[in-house]
Amino acid sequence: xxxxxxxxxxxxxxxxxxxxxxxxxxxxxxxxxxxxxPITTALAxxxxxxxxxxxxxxxxxxxxxxxxxxxxxxxxxxxxEGQRLIREAREAxxxxxxxxxxxxxxxxxxxxxxxxxxxxxxxxxxxxSLRLEVADLAINAAEKILNENLDESxxxxxxxxxxxxxxxx
Amino acid sequence: xxxxKQNLLAILTLSSLLVVPAREGFAMQxxxxxxxxxxxxxxxxxxxxxxAEEEQLDPVHHGSDSYYLDFTPIxxxxxxxxxxxxxxxxxxxVEVYRSTDSAIDRGGYLPKMEEGVHSVLDAKLEPDNGHIxxxxxxxxxxxxxxxxxxxxxxxxxxxxxxxxxxxxxxTPPKGLFQNMFESLxxxxxxxxxxxxxxxxxxxxxxxxxxxxxxxxxxxxxxxIPFGATATANLMVTAVLASFTFILTQIGGTRDYWKxxxxxxxxxxxxxxxxxxxxxxxxxxxxxxxxxxxxANMTAxxxxxxxxxxxxFAFTNLFGPIVGFGVVPISVGxxxxxxxxxxxxxxxxxxxxxxxSALFINMAVExxxxxxxxxxxxxxxxxxEAAVPVESLTS
Numbered sequence: 001x002x003x004x005x006x007x008x009x010x011x012x013x014x015x016x017x018x019x020x021x022x023x024x025x026x027x028x029x030x031x032x033x034x035x036x037x038p039i040t041t042a043l044a045x046x047x048x049x050x051x052x053x054x055x056x057x058x059x060x061x062x063x064x065x066x067x068x069x070x071x072x073x074x075x076x077x078x079x080x081e082g083q084r085l086i087r088e089a090r091e092a093x094x095x096x097x098x099x100x101x102x103x104x105x106x107x108x109x110x111x112x113x114x115x116x117x118x119x120x121x122x123x124x125x126x127x128x129s130l131r132l133e134v135a136d137l138a139i140n141a142a143e144k145i146l147n148e149n150l151d152e153s154x155x156x157x158x159x160x161x162x163x164x165x166x167x168x169x
Numbered sequence: 170x171x172x173x174k175q176n177l178l179a180i181l182t183l184s185s186l187l188v189v190p191a192r193e194g195f196a197m198q199x200x201x202x203x204x205x206x207x208x209x210x211x212x213x214x215x216x217x218x219x220x221a222e223e224e225q226l227d228p229v230h231h232g233s234d235s236y237y238l239d240f241t242p243i244x245x246x247x248x249x250x251x252x253x254x255x256x257x258x259x260x261x262x263v264e265v266y267r268s269t270d271s272a273i274d275r276g277g278y279l280p281k282m283e284e285g286v287h288s289v290l291d292a293k294l295e296p297d298n299g300h301i302x303x304x305x306x307x308x309x310x311x312x313x314x315x316x317x318x319x320x321x322x323x324x325x326x327x328x329x330x331x332x333x334x335x336x337x338x339x340t341p342p343k344g345l346f347q348n349m350f351e352s353l354x355x356x357x358x359x360x361x362x363x364x365x366x367x368x369x370x371x372x373x374x375x376x377x378x379x380x381x382x383x384x385x386x387x388x389x390x391x392x393i394p395f396g397a398t399a400t401a402n403l404m405v406t407a408v409l410a411s412f413t414f415i416l417t418q419i420g421g422t423r424d425y426w427k428x429x430x431x432x433x434x435x436x437x438x439x440x441x442x443x444x445x446x447x448x449x450x451x452x453x454x455x456x457x458x459x460x461x462x463x464a465n466m467t468a469x470x471x472x473x474x475x476x477x478x479x480x481f482a483f484t485n486l487f488g489p490i491v492g493f494g495v496v497p498i499s500v501g502x503x504x505x506x507x508x509x510x511x512x513x514x515x516x517x518x519x520x521x522x523x524x525s526a527l528f529i530n531m532a533v534e535x536x537x538x539x540x541x542x543x544x545x546x547x548x549x550x551x552x553e554a555a556v557p558v559e560s561l562t563s
Binding site: 009010011012013014015016017018019020021023024026027028030031032034035036037038039040042043045046049 | 229232233234251253303304305306307308310311314315318321322325326328329330332333337338339351354355358371374375376378379383399402403404405407408409411412467
């Protein structure tokens, strides 16, 4: 290999340096203005859009989940409420019925009591009037039988004795 | 005048140039007249003309820059020559010629046939009156750098249009084209720019993306037949490294400069040692960037061409039968190296971008009171991860 030609590889070439400098500057300018600008902004825009959509989706999902949870909770609450209402109604009905029964019982008892008292009272009054009637009858009868002068204290004593035997019956 | 190459590409490249008419005039007009006469059959004649030079395969010569596009065995397409000339009378002028041959025949330039130079196309030219100040001639590597720039611009402006139409911005990205290049752009952004530069990544992302795709395209163009690797030229890689260097220095914070010119946490006599080291460090970083890319891209081609060259070496030494026997081995190895180069083309573009980002970050990041231990930090790990890559082709 000839050393002179080998030196070719490293030979300085000012003209080429100038050409390449302008070429690369022009390329840099053209690409920056017409290529990298639109491309990088578009990519950034798209990334932002994707991030935004994903966030939105996440938000929507969590919202939906929350809504679902709310719904489930509301349904459960409604169910519990219904159960409670039914139970309360049943309890109220039970209470009402037992109260009714108790009322009726007491009423019956009161009526029975009243009736008993009435009967007692009627019986007493009947006995009283009977006793008076009997006394009158006895007196009348005694007067008729003993039309003689029997003193009054003696009469009364006889009657009282008679009556006491009556009342024992 | 020798045979003139007439080609659409030459006209295109010439017409796109901003040309100041030279004191000796424009060589173009005569050239066009001749061109029509010689349009037919010139490629074959050209091939014959230079056939003698092609008997020896010279890998270094193949890899180095030239003033023609090498389509051997079809022919060579000479590129326009542009010279900034200073005449003997002290006048300045820009001279433009359609080709090297035209410069010699029309412009009166003399090729200096030094030792080892087999063709006038590779020779240094000297004007008959005065001397060349700067040689602005288009070269093979420049053409391929332009091609890369055009490809990159075409791809990414098309990609940007898709986003502007709403595809990929409001809808998912569509199709192979968009998905493929978007993933690359995203990779540079999310794996290089953002982790290294953090909040300042937005500012430097356009540069990192441009430099990555430009280098990658340059590297890959070298792998196609008749292609050339612009990044296998030290001038090209030096310019790219200079961009990183300039961006680094422009973005440098107070802390960054303070660390260079008055490193904290060190005794004064250590500082006096450190300052020159730090100043050297400023330049070694872009220097390493330039050399790494250049060496990696050159080395792969040298290895491939050397392997192919084995065929001819064995033919010369042991005769054609042995030469043919070597063919499968040589081609097999060359194929392997070619595939390895495909990997290296990508890795080197990545490494250049990653290191650029790291160097820029070292200057622009808000330092805390002392420099963090690089082995502990993320940056240190990234640097270490990048180091073995360099040794792949060496």
